[in-house]
Structure formats: structure tokens, C-alpha cells
Amino acid sequence: MKALLIDDERLARNELRRLLAKHADITVVGEAANADEARDCVGKLGPELLFLDIQMPGDDGFALLETLEPPLPQVIFTTAYDEFAVKAFEFNALDYLMKPVDPVRLAAALERLHDREGSPSGAPPSAGRIARLAPEDKVFVREGERCWFVELKMIRLMESEGNYTRVHFGDAQPQLFRSLNAMEERLDPRCFFRANRRQIINLAWIDRIEPWFSGSLLIHLKGGLKVELSRRQAQAFRDQMSL
Numbered sequence: 001m002k003a004l005l006i007d008d009e010r011l012a013r014n015e016l017r018r019l020l021a022k023h024a025d026i027t028v029v030g031e032a033a034n035a036d037e038a039r040d041c042v043g044k045l046g047p048e049l050l051f052l053d054i055q056m057p058g059d060d061g062f063a064l065l066e067t068l069e070p071p072l073p074q075v076i077f078t079t080a081y082d083e084f085a086v087k088a089f090e091f092n093a094l095d096y097l098m099k100p101v102d103p104v105r106l107a108a109a110l111e112r113l114h115d116r117e118g119s120p121s122g123a124p125p126s127a128g129r130i131a132r133l134a135p136e137d138k139v140f141v142r143e144g145e146r147c148w149f150v151e152l153k154m155i156r157l158m159e160s161e162g163n164y165t166r167v168h169f170g171d172a173q174p175q176l177f178r179s180l181n182a183m184e185e186r187l188d189p190r191c192f193f194r195a196n197r198r199q200i201i202n203l204a205w206i207d208r209i210e211p212w213f214s215g216s217l218l219i220h221l222k223g224g225l226k227v228e229l230s231r232r233q234a235q236a237f238r239d240q241m242s243l
């Protein structure tokens with residue numbers, strides 16, 4: 001896959017190029033230091049993937065994307081600032097990597113790229129397939145004046161509140177501006193389980209389980225939260241977690 005690096009910092013481009021050299025399926029075909037250079041490179045080189053900084057002299061990364069002709073390349077944002085995460089995903093970004101880019105997070109982003117595009121052999125992706133988030137991935141959460149950029153593995157419980165989702169991590173319980181159903185589509189079912197119509201639990205946070213009424217189960221999460229699994233979901237839980 002052909003990649004274009006767009007960043008006004010030469011050292012940042014050099015470091016990203018070095019990290020990408022370990023991924024044989026990614027070929028860096030060019031670099032750009034600003035939006036004007038990037039538009040020219042996109043037209044001439046036809047990249048399939050952009051590694052895009054947000055804050056640059058002149059047009060920022062978002063303005064650049066708004067001026068490109070569709071179909072747009074896949075986009076992985078690389079930035080030193082976490083406050084743009086929500087807007088980044090409004091552009092259907094594949095990922096949002098913080099500088100300095102962590103090699104493990106980069107590898108996870110490229111793995112999701114393969115999930116979205118199809119297998120490395122070139123097989124077409126399944127219709128409607130959505131890239132799954134890994135436990136180490138971060139989501140941007142904002143409530144009032146407070147903001148968090150939290151790893152999914154730290155979220156022990158998600159609860160539906162209409163079109164929003166209440167997430168529980170640490171001592172915080174802010175809202176995520178996505179529905180629970182939308183979140184479920186992005187979560188790895190090996191790590192998260194739909195306990196009932198309103199709640200999703202992080203399997204890593206289960207402390208103990210006890211039988212409950214009429215074949216249901218009561219899940220005790222670390223930190224004191226309790227979640228009831230209906231009889232149907234309790235059976236699905238047993239089937240999933242049994243050897």
C-alpha cells in the first residue's frame with residue numbers, strides 16, 4: 001500500500017518513515033510539509049494511505065481533507081495534541097496516533113487497515129465490515145469542561161443512555177457521544193461482552209460470578225459494580241467462555 005507522510009516537522013517524518021520500514025506491506029511514496037505540497041503529491045502519486053499531522057502552517061489537516069477529491073485515501077492522524085480526536089473520527093479516520101508515535105500502536109493501526117481494506121492477499125473486504133478497536137486503543141471522552149483520552153482496556157463498563165454511552169473507568173463516569181450499539185460494532189468480542197440490552201462489560205474486569213434468578217448470572221466487576229446477565233445472555237456467556 002502506498003503511503004504519503006504529511007507533517008511540517010522533518011524529524012517527525014523521518015521517525016515515521018523509520019518505523020514504517022519494518023512494515024513491508026507499506027511503501028512510503030512521498031512526503032509533504034504542508035497542505036499545498038500534500039495536494040500536489042496526492043494528485044501525482046495516488047497514495048492509498050495518508051499519515052496526516054493536524055496543525056501545520058497554512059491549511060491544517062482537516063482543511064486539507066475537505067479539499068481533496070473523493071475517493072479519499074485512508075487516513076491515520078499523527079499529532080501531539082489529543083483535543084482533535086473527536087473531529088478526527090468525524091472524518092472516518094482509521095486511527096489517531098499521538099506523537100511520539102508508539103511502534104505497537106502503529107502496528108495495531110496498520111492491522112486495522114488490513115481489516116478495513118481486506119486481507120493482505122488482496123481479497124475484497126466484507127460488505128459493511130467495520131475495523132475493530134483493540135484494548136490498547138484510546139477513545140476521546142468529553143463531559144462539560146473535562147476531557148479524557150482513555151484506553152479501552154481501562155473501561156470496565158459501558159451503559160446505554162439513549163444515543164449516548166456512559167463509560168466507567170477509574171473514578172469517572174462520563175458520556176461518550178456514540179450509541180451503545182455503535183460502540184459494540186467497534187469492540188473486540190473477545191474482550192467485551194454484551195451483558196444485556198443496556199450494558200457491555202469488559203471481561204478483563206470480572207472479579208467473580210454467581211448464579212442468579214431463573215438461570216441468569218450476576219457479574220461482580222472489580223471496583224464494586226454489579227451487572228446482571230439475562231438467562232439468554234448467561235448461556236451465551238457460558239458458551240463463549242467455556243473450553
